[in-house]
Amino acid sequence: MADLVTSSTEDSSVPSAGGPTAPAAWRSAARRRAGTPRASIGSGxxxxxxxxxxxxxxxxxAVGAVLLPWLGGLDERVLDYAAVRRPPGPDHxxxxxxxxxxxxxxxxAGLRVSLLVAVLCAVVSTMLGAVVGAVSGAVGGWTDRLLMRLVDTVNAVPHLLLGIVIVALYRGSLTAVVASIALTHWTTVARIVRSEVLSLRQRPYxxxxxxxxxxxxxVVRRHLLPAVVPQAxxxxxLLLPHAVWHETALSFLGLGLPPHMASxxxxxxxGRDAVxxxxxxxxxxxxxxxxxxxLAVSGVAATWRDRLVPRRRSELAL
Structure with a gap:
């Protein structure tokens, strides 16, 4: 009987109240119960x-895109046929x-143009999607159904195909490129903002x-819109990398920016034929x-998302 009591005491995971290692043992037990392993420190x-x-x-x-073409005296209109297709070397x-x-x-210089176009597209599409999502979630009823059917209609059409149709009407225009990307990428923002607004509508305040x-x-202006700004x-x-690749695809097909513009x-x-x-x-x-x-933009965006929208943590995590 004494052996049984001694064995059960040794196997118990509950630390003694007066022992010097009790706080550390309590933290370890709390982490195990809350599902917060020590590996989270490494992930952080x-x-x-x-x-x-x-x-x-x-x-x-960004600094290189702004300064290098300027310091190097790049003129996109000046051609040097004596230095055609020279391989990488000390001079180039x-x-x-x-x-x-x-x-x-x-x-x-092309990276500068691509990033500028991506920023403009992200801002325009986010503003449009935030307005549509906020109105849809706040008003509800037939307005919500109508706007969501519009979102479904835009999503049903391939984005690249719709973008090609838009830029084909105004070929070689920077405004057309921005509009073609922004008008096909606002739907994701609208859905995110709408779901956030629907969740906020249930709050007591x-x-x-x-x-x-x-x-x-x-209520929309003072309470709902400020609350969805982080998500927007x-x-x-997150739209920046997507916009960069869409602009690159349109220019690669000859439907984006003018041929003389660096992109x-x-x-x-x-260079596809030069290969x-x-x-x-x-x-x-x-x-x-x-x-x-x-990859740099995606890494910064993912880390920022994790900081602005932290994961739910248990109250037992000490």
Whole structure:
């Protein structure tokens, strides 16, 4: 009997109240019950490292896109046929394209244009989607059904196909490129904002505001829209890589920006035939630059999303 009592005491996971290791044991037991393993510390460090690397890479690319073409004296209209398709070397780190222009300066100038177009598209599509989602969720009824059917209709059409139709009407126009991307990517933001508004409508302070005599539009303006701004901001940042790739695809097909304007899509479109002649650097090096910029933006956006919308944690996590 004494052995049984001794064994049960030794196997018990409950720490003694007066022992010096009781607080640490309580924290470990609380973490196990709450489902918060020690590995979360490592994941937090990984997220912080991802944020630092992504932000530093994006900042370096942005500075390079602004300063390098200017410091290098790039003129997109000046052609040098004596330096056509030169491979990467000390004089031209990225080599030259089919018209003799320095590919490093040209790629960073194209990255600047692509990022500018992406930012404009993300802002326009986020504002449009936030307004539609807020109105749909706040008003409800037939307005909600009508707007959601509009969202379903836009989503039913392939975005790239619809974008091609829009830019084909105004070929070579920067405004048409921005409109083609923004008008096909606002639906995701609208759904996110609508779901957030529907959740906020069930909160007690919204009922209190309505009971106090506040109009529906005042509730939307003072309570609902400020609450969905973080979600809309995250959606805008997450749209940046998507907008960059859409602009690149449209320019690659010859339907985006004018041919003389520096753009990653134009560079790739001009260099696709040069690959067959052995000038692989015209396509590979700008593509690597585009992929690095996309990964940097995605890493920063994902970390920002995790910070603004933290995961639910148990009250037992100590």
């Amino acid at each position: 460090r990984a997220a912080r490292l991802r944020w630092i690397v992504g932000a530093a890479t994006l900042a370096a690319l 780190l990225f080599g030259t394209d089919e018209t003799g222009r320095d590919l490093l300066l040209l790629a960073f 919204i009922d209190a505001a309505i009971s106090g005599g506040a109009s529906r539009w005042r 901001a995250i959606s805008a940042v 990653i899509g134009n560079i790739l479109g001009d 067959l002649l052995g000038a692989w650097w015209i396509v590979v090096l700008p593509s690597v630059l585009l992929i690095v910029a996309t």
